[in-house]
Amino acid sequence: MLIQSAAFNGSRVILRQVSPESETIYDLILSVYSSSKGDWAKLASDVSVSKENLDHFLAYAAQFLGNLGNYKGFGDSKFIPRCPKDTIIALASGDEKAKALSEKCVDAIYEAKPGLMHLGFPEEGHMTNYYPDSPDISQSEIEEIDRFTGEKGLLPENTRIKKLKDGNFEILIASGITNPPPQQIDTKDHSWTLPNGRKVSLVFGDHQEELAKAAIHMKLAAKHAANDTEKAMLAEYAKSYSTGSLLAFKESQKLWVDNVGPAVETNIGFIETYRDPAGVRAEWEGLVAIVNKEQTRKFKRLVDAAPEALPKLPWGKNFEKDEFQPPDFTSLEVLSFPSSGIPVGINIPNYDDIRQTHGFKNVSLANILSAKAPSEPIPFIAPADLALYTANRDTAFEIQVGLHELLGHGSGKLLQETSPGNFNFDRASPPISPITNKPVETWYKPGETWSSVFGAVSSSYEECRAECVAMSLACDFDIAKIFGLDTTPRDGSDDAMDSPAGDVLYASYLSMARAGVASLEFFSPEAGKWGQAHMQARFSILKAFLGAGDGFCVLETTPNPNPSGAGAGFDDITIKLDKAKILTHGKKAVDAYLRKLHTYKSTADVVAGKKLYEEMTAPEPRGYWIEGVRPCVLRRKVARKVFVMGSTRLNEGKGKEEGDGEVELVEYEASVEGMIRSWAERGI
Template structure:
């Protein structure tokens, strides 16, 4: 790889390190709630090494290398610098890399799935490693992968057969996508859920499904599909091959997680919380995802808690097949003031959803009003922190029992100093800066609640049992004819749409939010305007900032598109780019890119505010309707083609000219320094410790986390 290309993979300099402020919200909890939050935090952070192993083989030894250096110098980095004989610049490059690594829990970006490499010479890291035998041991264990960039495909996460990096299929460089899909289908038919698994292809062609569990043997009463662990494939391309279930993946980590889950159960505020963490403990101890689904049922029923949480193998974005999930866990404190606005949005949702551009046949029979809280994050363990969450991700629970939404306020509001805003015209900067946080809160609320929360999957739930009138199928608003496809028994949204599901669903949810943000009573809920249509008033400012932010996000998303593989590296980015294309293709010159001739060095977005409610909303509605109907009816053939066209990047204009300008103006993505909680065993009281918003503070926080 030449030096120019390599520049795009260098660690941010400097990284944008910000602190998550939590103290005043944590102080409002009683002692028992603080202990509950403490044990959830510990359970969450004990999954750190799981996340590292899910990203790359070198991530865990890099983590240990960084912490070994901190231990060697006791946080006196200047002393270590002198001992290693490296320059100020070399030390700075190491600290910046370490902060970005710890903020992503690995050496691939959580937002974009691209590897990042230290700035400066490899010799500086070698000199630092020589400072202690322990650091040297871990540095040697990275096998040179910290700086390695000689195989461009390995700079991105993806399928092994395409040369990309993945550890969801460890040691199986010859495993094919077809084999992965076949085993996934086999698991689906058996009723074995995939989220907490990894898959190995052995040299003799047999397969092992690794199940994450503290116990290393099948539970005495049997696992989720019984006591049998070895199966022979009877039909299909892999006929005669064997599949073996192997328990105990991440066993050491899950032992600690289980112990802390049990402690959290002891400090629960109510029966739902107690049962939730008892189910968590069973899931993590025995590898049961059926027990995990029970934990999610109790979580849904735990309405309005002071301490909110979720822990486990949750999101499937990083598995190239889109079914295996990364470890994630959070503990957060409810912001009661902001939660009131989200509560009002929940109350309004049943009147908002009928505005969406499809008929009742493609919508849930009853909107299951969820809990929707604004949270201040105490702990978020994983590869990155989102600004909003809508879970659980199990369709049967979501459609029949409900779900929850959370907005993470102190993540959304965290700002680094001197943030630049490229691609927004000078005339729009005032409105953009003033209302971007407010518009983002509206966007996140609608995205999570009505976006992920709306829509019906038309299913044959079991042979002969349908959740719609299959003898008189609904009329598709796209064709004007009865639908011909639906979900067959055992099929789920994820299994049908596979690796496409993540980006597709994020796009659908974003579009729902863009469409419903045009309802001025929604803006009133968040304190903007009086509910009447006023495109030029404050509510109009918020709406304009929302559409402008989405267009800008679509533009900057090109950073996450890889021109070599012509692949998107991040689901949200893929979705937002397609929405920008939707804006640009709208009628009446609704949205344009402004630049002079062939010179795009001063590229800005021009969006006609007066046309948001007409051309803009129509374009959004047309795009949304197609995505929704294809999803609702399991129409993967038309859905995949349509979404593929909308997310396609023309390599000359978008993939080269515009992308180069995006990279030239790239802003560092924020990494968050989080507190640590400490329990005094004698008094039962929990305190928290904050750290400086610096690379040194980030490293110290992890050194004192003891995971």
């Protein structure tokens, strides 16, 4: 309960990271709920709002709470209510607090300037609140500050940057106190002067109230820790939230890795950098989950097989870690996960120095992976493949997530000059690049990291590399056996592709191709940018499939019968993928792409890496992808799920001290009303 409270206390942090209006919209939704006392129909009747417009408002409110902001957590594009502005004004009219909140934010809710429909850099007219009240801050200024302060030892994940009217800058550090003790601050200095003469100052206390509460809850939780490692981990969390020290947070992550096989798994803080346009600042998230022991046993077998699987990847030993450190890999049932969107799997910590020398953990979120709406449509799959695909997609996805997290994100070595004159490879006889067949000429210099070198593209690039690892190793039938699949060919055949395991592999490749087609929903032609890292990656893998040749993968398109309509595009798209050519053509194409992705990452070859990735993720020719495929995708898109999370509460009178007594799980109906009620009753 205490850990869950710490996680949810960061919800307002997420809202503030999205847009200036998000926190006000959140308060408005909860105030309207409070004034209605949960009787939405009566409220609508009292203020003369139609049932249709009430339903539209409730749907908007549920989507807002599911994404913790008015921009999609998966896609980074703004969503606007289908009900008119007057509906929100009317629903808020019966309560003074709600009325004041609606007046403050209703115009922003409906603002639809093209640039503000997407998250991105302010100088491009896009929305971000990682740089609050700084409309004229430029991308080059952000990069200069990050580069300069990075050299001073300041980590960026829990920061925001504010440009002042005099041209100087403040770095806002998330912390529960505004004046941490000097020995608990990550840098020796509080301010610096940039080479151009402008000043950069540290300001502690961003999100002060929320971080202070999270720190208190972690301190209380430490009293109930299962072991000394867990107790130390929770203490480091509390220290980080209180002081803003990311060095303390890194210590918590090392201890988290060391805390093997806990019954309750948690990781809370500033974790993923997907939504910062600069790709370095992280969004708050808070995983609290219970271990699924049966599924975890399967993943344990995959971990055990990793040393034999890694050499099968398409690069030499010089580009792989010197020693594979077996991680803890668990299957979890999520209790709560306040964030802008819940993933199906996680591989963390994201700090490469910890991953390379200390290790990492993988988790698969079983109840998220298996969640499906009744009669959910499946566009773009051929009718002849639909039964096989439906029967095998869950197993295929389970294997894909496992390989993606463990051997995708968990593989690879960064060639580094770890300190001046010291290298983690033989500098006198450098490794031979599998791309050029010549000694490597680039590597990471002291203080450089993967994300600092590759910048905004790093998140999507790494997701693509991990997905390619999964697609490559899914072709290994020894791995299929780990997951209990039968690799025996049917009907006297000697081809393993004719086995149940072959069906799962086929479903896996179909699933990736379908995701690549559907990904175009997340590309904005107006902004010329992708809004979601994973979908950008999957589009590029689809292009690799299509480029495999010999008819391995083809998109069959049906012309639109009304081609003159605006944005008509194709009427339908069907994926035709040759099952018999997965091992000969599909895997070969994936391996060729993966070899380049991995080598460029390993050697810090940002020029070649960015060039490759930009070419592979460009939806060109535009007439085909943007004017033909994308309109069809938008017409046939399936609504993304939002998850109603339970709450925990202490039964009254059961304990004198907070944290003692019987804890009760409170669950809510899987509906828009249940979603709103769940957040209202948390009182965050």
